[in-house]
Amino acid sequence: MKVDEAKKYHKIDAVVVGAGLAGMRAALEIAKNGRQVAVLSKVYPTRSHSGAAQGGIAAALANTSEDSPELHMFDSVKGSDYLADQDVIELFVHEAIKTVYDLEHMGVPFSRTEDGRINQRPFGGHSAPRACFSADVTGHVLLHTLYEQCVKHHVHFYSEFQVFSLLIDNDISRGVVAWDVRNGGLHIFHAKAVMLATGGYGRAFKITSNAHANTGDALGLILECGLPLEDMEFVQFHPTGLYKHGILLSEAARGEGAYIINNQGERFMKNYAPTKMELGPRDLVSRSEQTEINEGRGIDGKDYVYLDLRHIGKQRIMERLPQVYDLALNYLNVDAITQAIPIQPTAHYSMGGIPANIHTEVIKDAKGTVVKGLYSAGEAACHSLHGANRLGTNSLQDAVTFGRIGGAYMSEFVKANGYENLPANPLDSAQAKISALMDGKGKERYSPIREELQASMSKYAGVFRCEEEMLKLKKIVKELQGRFKEVTIDDKGPAYNLDLQEAFELGNLLSFSETIVEGALARKESRGAHYRNDYPTRDDKNWLKHTLAWKTAEGVKLDHSKDVVIFMDRYPPQERKY
Amino acid sequence: MAKVKIKVKVLRYNPESDPKPYWKSYEPEVEDDSTILDILNTIHWNIDGTLSYRRSCRSAICGSCAMKVNGRNILACETSMHQFKGDKFRIEPLPGFKIIKDLVVDLDEFFAKLERIRPYLILNKSIPDKEFYQSPEDFEQIVEVINCILCGACTSSCPSLWGNENYLGPAALLKAYRFIADSRDDGADERVDIINDRNGIWRCHTIFNCMEACPKDIKITEYLSRLKVKATENSI
Secondary structure (H helix, E strand, O other): OOOOOOEEEEEEEEEEEEEHHHEEEEEHHHHHOOOEEEEOOOOOOHHHHHHOOOEEEEEEOOOOOOOHHHHHHHHHHHHOOOOOHHHHHHHHHHHHHHHHHHHHHHHOOOOOOOOOOOOOEEOOOOOOEEEEOOOOOOOHHHHHHHHHHHHOOOOOEEOOOOOOEEEOOOOOOEEEEEEOOOOOOOEEEEEEEEOOOOOOHHHHHOOOOOOOOOOOOHHHHHHHHHOOOOOOOOEEEEEEEEOOOOOOOOOHHHHHHOOOEEEOOOOOHOOOOOOHHHHHHHHHHHHHHHHHOOOOOOOOHHHOEEEEOHHHOHHHHHHHHHHHHHHHHHHHHOOOOEEEEEEEEEEEEEEEEEEEEOOOOOEOEEEEEEEEEEOOOOEEEEOOOOOOOOOOHHHHHHHHHHHHHHHHHHHHHHHOOOOOOOOOOOOHHHHHHHHHHHHOOOOHEEEEEEEHHHHHHHOOOOOOOOOOHHHHHHHHHHHHHHHHOOOOOOOOOOOOHHHHHHHHHHHHHHHHHHHHHHHHOOOOOOOOEEEEEOOOOOOHEHHHHHHHEEEEEEEEEEEEEEEEOOOOOOOOOOOOOO | OEEOOOOOEEEOOOOOOOOOOOEEEEOOOEOOOHHHHHHHHHHHHHHHHOOOOOOOOOOOOOOOOOEOOOOOEEOOOEHHHOOOOOOOOEOOOOOOEEEEEEEOOHHHHHHHHHHOOOOOOOOOEEEOOOOOOOOHHHHOOOHHHOOOOOOOOOHHHHHHHHHHOOOOOOHHHHHHHHHOOOOOOOOOOHHHHHHHHOOOOOHHHOOHHHHOOOOOOOOHHHHHHHHHHHHHHHHO
């Protein structure tokens, strides 16, 4: 099939790529400010993976016990293993409270306290019950409410549009080129401002809680434009992934009192986090689990342990954790009221991503030089709010708060600025990718390459890492990148070509995975979710630094000159114990 | 766990090249605890890349993969092959919608109907500094209906919709209920006005198909009946 020319040209103030919580909250803000905004999403907005978040959204409302933004800040700084930028956290914990009330006023149905206020539950690493929740479907109700608000405020949705290239020239963003998945054909979106909010990229791993759609497309495109990614080595493994499937069982289960036990029936977290027990932070609980498994204390000696809800009782399980109950029943045929649920660590959240400043503007170097007109928020971005490890319920809050902040700055930007010219031949890059996959003569199929990437990343860049294994992984990724050039697809047609979409996504997975491996190889310390068997301690002397990674013709280029923002008088790094 | 060979028929259709939909047979080898989505993935990734379908979260929350299998509307991702007798599977797109390609249907009208019932909180009161108060009992009124994932399984299963494409359908009506029953909302009367006509709530003939199709086990028919009561009260 030929794609010689754009099927349609759109000129619009702002384009948001991705229709999860961050993207839709940004779009809503822009629309409320009276500007034209288009949201491009490869799925229908209500299908975005923000909807799979279950447990809650963090804000120090102090509705069920004493709490304060300062305490929220301390917990987040400590949870991040001191790699998060503290100026970002400070803004975040105060804005979080406004964000939640704003969401409630929009109509988000929150579970309630006896006196009719938003209910809050405990969550891992938080020292007060801070997770505002709606049973265990919090992300789902937030996503649907934001979609409904966007409908109300006339946001233009382009559902099932896959962005194939970013139009960036001379470090100025000028728009994007997107493939109309349903009908085929490329569209040019000429915009003053673009926000990248494509979410996480857990699909680089075999066992993951992430959706099929979570392939980090914007990250691949950023690298292609010669721009860097930040802190890619920090990938969070969630301790309660449904065995074999990796599907998330909410941390809310532990918030409601669930135990994690090994084959001795022992609540082994007492040996790793005696104070917080199962409510230790995710990196710590996942490592503890993997250690139990590696030392032969998995159930039946296999690679899983149990999440035990039985003592919580049927009534509370069905009232507070209905989704957890259904998932265990439908996928593993386990009745959580009477049986323990097999779990294992699952690749869950990416702390790293597209480097962006506190206003969500994308930056291109360690000095913080801004790419004009380009913004990023949500899991795709790295602000850096979560540092080396994110606390549960801070992600939904991150997405909505920085979506809102980003939308406000974008509104100002499009008011003050005109349209930049499109680059010459704007379709070239997208066309080249499509024609390579459709018209190529290579004999490779994309699915075995993806399978090998995912298996290798899980095996060699998972909960525990070491130099020897990651050098192997580096070679594997290189080889797979080579094979990808020989991929052609079965489906040559324009209409709903899933083959084209999956092959394009694999290109992105292969591209940014290399930066995860190189970042992890270079960081010779253990911090948060990044654990090196060969460097098992945190090294504050050398590594209170962010990683920036570019792709160049010679391979990945790293820069470690971007310092972490630390308020030494208030939150100096200290040993992290739970 | 072992591999088994199964027989799958998929209703294929590409409007660009096929005069009409046709059944195509596959015999994939799959793990014996596969879901319907696993089966489709096996076919798409290993046998026939031209097969198109929607899927994303694979944990029954995004609503992408509603389709009809052996006569029942289900979510492919959460439905194990063991929920069907035997080793034969007939997989087809959700009925009642236009096919875009294979198992992918056009949901534009489905979402447009949702917009018609004004699916957002309508407020005549002033916004408080903190949250609106809502008692746990009032929250209880909506706790089940907020689980709707807009997968389309209910609307697609409704004979009233097959007979009249202008009918709002159960999903949009359920969304109307979600806001009408929300103690914070002031827009109940205008929403009841919208649904109180022959293509609205009265087109529901209490057939219960929607309830049986709902992957979230929402008692849709019951909520639609409550809307009929409300519409009647408003008319008197």
